[in-house]
Structure formats: structure tokens, C-alpha cells
Amino acid sequence: MEEKNLIQGCIRGDKSSQHLLYKKFSSLVYGICLRYAKNKMEAEDSMQEVFVKIYNHLKDYQSAGSFEGWVRRIAVNTAITSYRKNLKGRLEDEIDDRSEYATSLVEHHDVDYTMEELMICVQALPDGYRTVFNLYAVEGYKHKEIAEMLEIDVNTSKSQFSRAKGHLQKALLELSARKIALEV
């Protein structure tokens, strides 16, 4: 079925069209939700919310851009909204461990990891770091845009990204070291 027909079917409330749409985009949406969430449960909740939004706002979609891009944007926006909702608690978490990571940036070309391991490392990041890291490194937003989206200062966005990189690097190094130790 063509994407246009699929969308029209979903707007009419056709169950088979909704099923096809889900099959087509569930992996993409779940991947995004996992990146922004703290754990799988949170990711599943977020995914449910994203699909409900998609089905309810399909009539608002204008076929100017790609449909995949539209779905991706809804998923990211849902994650941002969720982050904003719990902003207060998250800031406290981040203040606690600021001094901990003044990691020296070492060149690591040969860090080996699986996607599950990488996802665990990303999810272990403090919420603010993880959100900024995803928005900057993965989605490609600029720090100014991120600052506006998250209602934070541009410098905060920059420092959070820098710290996120440090955290992630350290976590991946530890993971590699453990693997090497196991091999030996």
C-alpha cells in the first residue's frame, strides 16, 4: 500500500491501515524512545504516546516533507515534552555529579561495543546530558535551538553536551577494559 493511501486509511480509522503504519514505523519510534528514555519501561510509555499522537494528528500532516521525518519529529518532541515535565528533579541530579566528570579527552579509535551496550551507556547518562547529547549529536540541532527547545541557556547546552561526551567515553572505556580483561 502506498504511503498516501496508508495515511488516508488511518485517518478514516481503518484498523488494517493503522496496523501497517505501526509495522512500518514501530522500530524507528521505539529506537528514538529508547535513546531519550531512562529505561525500557519509560521508552514503552513514550512510544505509546507517540503513536497515539501520530494517529490523532495524521490529518494535520502536509505531504510537503517526508512522512518518516514527520514521525521522527513527533517522537523527539514527545521526548522533549517529557523532559520538560520532569525538569526540576533532573536538574538536582545533574548538579550532584558535575564535579565528578572532568575527564581528559583521550583519543579512542578502537572502542568496541554492541548496540545494546551503547544503549545502556546512553540511558545511564543523566537526563539533561542524554537529551542534549541526542539532540546535538544524533538529531543534528544547534546549541541555540536546543537551548530554546529545552528552555535552558546556550552555554548550559554546550557544557551538558561536553559532559555527556565525557560520561559516554568513560563508560565505553570501562566496558572495553572489562571485555579485554575477560578475554585475557
Place this chain on the structure above:
Amino acid sequence: MENLMNKIAGDLKNFAPEAPVGMEERIQAALSKKKSFWAFSWYTMNVYVLALASAGVLTLVFSNRAENNVVAQVSTPLATEVKANPAAAVHAEENSTTIINAVSEKESQPIKTTRRSKIVQDQTSVSTLVVENCQTTTIVEPAIVDVAETVEVQKMPEEIQVPYPKKEVVKAKGRSLKLTRLTGK
């Protein structure tokens, strides 16, 4: 470092794991739950009808209560009037002694007729008349003294002209007397 970050970013962007089992059903359930509020159903229709009916009843009840308040407010002066009646009765009780029609008595005196009218409390008629020695004399109807409600007061002219007495100086004729002291000066 940048290479590592680019690699991580690329991997994360293309990361598309399989969605957990039962997720689609969960989404459909959430979707139908959200829809059901606005979608037409007899159940929700009944709820709306009940809500409208109860709102109507409440409006009626409150509007009636407001009307009663208005009637009560209007009837308050009437109640005051009713209360005023016993006061008048008390006043009548005070004057309930036999009232002698003095005027008619005066008129009947020359022919030795005494006529007494007695107004009993709460009775406006003069049926209970005590008539004495009425066999030889003609009955004189009790004179009704009309009391003018309005009394006309004639205004007197404010300025009263009083003739001013003329001063007449009468000169004494003859020698004028000069009063001197007894000292002889």
C-alpha cells in the same frame, strides 16, 4: 574523540530495534480510550441527557426559590397592616366607655329628652340606643357632627396698618416758668 562521537551518533541514528510484543494492542487500547470520550455512544448520550435534565431541574428549583423570595418581600407590608388591626382594637377598647352624644343631649334638654347613643366596641352602628322618656317627645335623631378634615386657615395680612398718632406740641400760653434750684441762684 570526534571519530568516536560520529560513530556513536551514526549508530544511534540508525538504531531501530524491534518493538516489544503487545505494544500495538496497548496503543490501540489507549487510542480507543481517548476516542471514546468524544465518540457517540448511547452510554455517553445517556450521561449527557441526565446531566441536562438535572441542570434543568436545578434551574427550576432555584428560579422558584427566587420567586418565593420576591413574594415574601412584597407581602411584608401587608403583614404589617394585619398586625396594625389589634392596635386599633386596643385603641377602641380604651374609648369603649359609653359615649354620650353631647350635642343631641343639649338639643333635647328643653323638651326633657335624653338621648344617649352608645357605641360598643367593634360596632359601628348606633343600634343600641338608650332612649328615655321618649313617649311624649319626638325622637331626635342623633346629630352627626361632621368634622372637617381640612381646616382652612385664613391668612391674615402680615402688615397691619396702625394710624400713627400725630404729635401736637402745645405751647403754654403766658409766661414761661423757669425752674430754678432752691438754692436761690
